[in-house]
Amino acid sequence: MGKAIDWNKIEEWNDKYLIKCFCTKDEYQWTPIERTEGDYLIMPDGTRLLDFFNQLYCVNVGQKNPKVVEYVKEALERYGFVWDIYTTDYKAKVAKIIIEDILGEYGWAAKIRYTNTGGESVEVASMIARLYTGKPLIATREHAYHGVTGGAVALNRVYAGRSHLSGAGPDKFVRQVPGQNSGNAFVCPTPFCYRCSLGHSYPECKSCGSQLPCVLATERMILNHGLDQVAAIITEPAFGAGTIMPPDEYLPQIYEMTRRLGILWIVDEVLMGFGRLGEWFGHQKYGKHLKPDIMTVAKGITSSQIPCGAVIVNKEIADFMDTMRWNHVSTFSGHPIALAAAQGNLEYMIENNVPEMAKKAGEYFGAKLKELEAKHKTVGLVAGAGMFWQVELVKNKETKEPFVKDDRYTGFAGDLSANPTGIILSKCIEKGVLLGGFVPNTLRIGASLTVSKADMDKAIDALDYALDYLDTLV
Numbered sequence: 289m290g291k292a293i294d295w296n297k298i299e300e301w302n303d304k305y306l307i308k309c310f311c312t313k314d315e316y317q318w319t320p321i322e323r324t325e326g327d328y329l330i331m332p333d334g335t336r337l338l339d340f341f342n343q344l345y346c347v348n349v350g351q352k353n354p355k356v357v358e359y360v361k362e363a364l365e366r367y368g369f370v371w372d373i374y375t376t377d378y379k380a381k382v383a384k385i386i387i388e389d390i391l392g393e394y395g396w397a398a399k400i401r402y403t404n405t406g407g408e409s410v411e412v413a414s415m416i417a418r419l420y421t422g423k424p425l426i427a428t429r430e431h432a433y434h435g436v437t438g439g440a441v442a443l444n445r446v447y448a449g450r451s452h453l454s455g456a457g458p459d460k461f462v463r464q465v466p467g468q469n470s471g472n473a474f475v476c477p478t479p480f481c482y483r484c485s486l487g488h489s490y491p492e493c494k495s496c497g498s499q500l501p502c503v504l505a506t507e508r509m510i511l512n513h514g515l516d517q518v519a520a521i522i523t524e525p526a527f528g529a530g531t532i533m534p535p536d537e538y539l540p541q542i543y544e545m546t547r548r549l550g551i552l553w554i555v556d557e558v559l560m561g562f563g564r565l566g567e568w569f570g571h572q573k574y575g576k577h578l579k580p581d582i583m584t585v586a587k588g589i590t591s592s593q594i595p596c597g598a599v600i601v602n603k604e605i606a607d608f609m610d611t612m613r614w615n616h617v618s619t620f621s622g623h624p625i626a627l628a629a630a631q632g633n634l635e636y637m638i639e640n641n642v643p644e645m646a647k648k649a650g651e652y653f654g655a656k657l658k659e660l661e662a663k664h665k666t667v668g669l670v671a672g673a674g675m676f677w678q679v680e681l682v683k684n685k686e687t688k689e690p691f692v693k694d695d696r697y698t699g700f701a702g703d704l705s706a707n708p709t710g711i712i713l714s715k716c717i718e719k720g721v722l723l724g725g726f727v728p729n730t731l732r733i734g735a736s737l738t739v740s741k742a743d744m745d746k747a748i749d750a751l752d753y754a755l756d757y758l759d760t761l762v
């Protein structure tokens with residue numbers, strides 16, 4: 289199969305020529321992957337790593353799903369590449385599948401525009417919101433993550449998600465990108481009940497009034513900026529990089545607020561879309577009556593086998609855009625090979641009801657995680673659904689004292705060896721299991737949506753082993 293690969297040479301070129309992310313050159317740990325299969329990454333020496341962060345929570349139907357592979361091969365033979373002005377069957381069919389077959393019954397989705405990445409989807413969604421309303425501002429939330437391109441990064445508020453540099457030395461050097469624009473966005477409170485930034489406690493805060501205090505404060509922020517200035521609010525259904533599950537009342541109340549104030553609701557489904565929370569789209573978990581004005585997707589649209597994203601808009605926006613010439617294109621948007629991957633992926637998801645598979649897997653996995661929460665003194669909270677789980681690591685369950693004081697406001701500078709997430713990740717690797725986490729005190733766990741029970745058990749055993757070790761440190 290294939291050509292012989294000289295992995296010594298690969299290591300040399302990797303070291304010499306590639307700029308690394310999240311570590312210095314010296315900190316980099318060489319992890320060659322020769323191929324993938326389902327939920328596994330396979331190294332050149334045959335070591336199989338069980339992937340419970342699903343390569344950034346995006347290989348929804350598992351690696352190399354045969355239907356996706358078949359469609360991509362066919363598209364490569366038929367097309368190669370034609371740009372977005374031409375129609376391919378894949379492009380039109382995927383639009384029909386998403387708007388009619390998946391979203392049709394909810395009655396809001398009208399048209400789609402393809403992109404190449406999640407960040408670009410957010411960029412285009414913000415652009416459409418501003419063009420449609422003629423207003424400049426977009427409300428975002430603490431701990432939000434929306435991508436790394438200029439407009440998307442301006443909406444990021446999880447501190448570590450703004451493409452900054454951080455020092456590995458003792459001086460805790462942090463440099464944000466000079467001149468990076470965040471002028472057309474403003475930040476509202478986050479619905480993170482475990483550590484409420486407004487000082488409230490859930491569920492007691494529900495009796496403060498008809499709105500949760502974080503929603504009320506969001507509304508006040510929007511009104512302070514002025515309804516003549518605010519185009520939209522953007523929300524992830526659950527926070528991906530920030531890793532937070534909001535309370536059930538939050539999104540319905542945000543939706544109600546947007547209807548009352550007359551601002552657009554952009555739902556960023558880049559990570560939660562296509563089944564991750566056990567529904568086709570994450571916002572549907574909080575109420576089938578919730579109707580986004582604009583929705584962004586990427587990752588799961590192709591199970592990430594080929595880069596692809598999209599922006600889906602409601603009828604009013606679609607009608608408005610139909611009357612204009614939109615001077616906007618990206619060379620690769622609507623790429624036939626990417627859309628072939630999307631078609632194979634979505635047909636597989638529909639035929640096998642993959643969101644339901646995720647829901648069932650989540651019920652099993654969540655119950656196992658809850659057992660670990662009860663057993664281990666360093667687990668303060670387990671929350672999640674489907675194949676997306678948040679595990680808060682604490683020094684003390686009663687006081688909720690975190691290991692890393694700055695929590696979601698850290699710049700990841702200096703010595704990171706005491707970060708509990710890093711400790712757990714390393715211990716799990718000893719057992720051949722990969723977990724994830726973007727903030728220092730919080731694990732972010734999620735495999736493919738088609739993961740097996742045996743692999744869920746294997747991941748739980750590894751985490752149990754790692755938590756046994758973490759418990760000895762407090």
Ligand SMILES: Cc1ncc(COP(=O)(O)O)c(C=O)c1O
Nearest residue numbers: 405406407433434435528558559
């Ligand atoms: C909610 C959300 N939006 C946008 C993005 C950016 O997507 P991409 O990395 O494909 O640009 C991400 C990435 O993780 C995400 O989680």
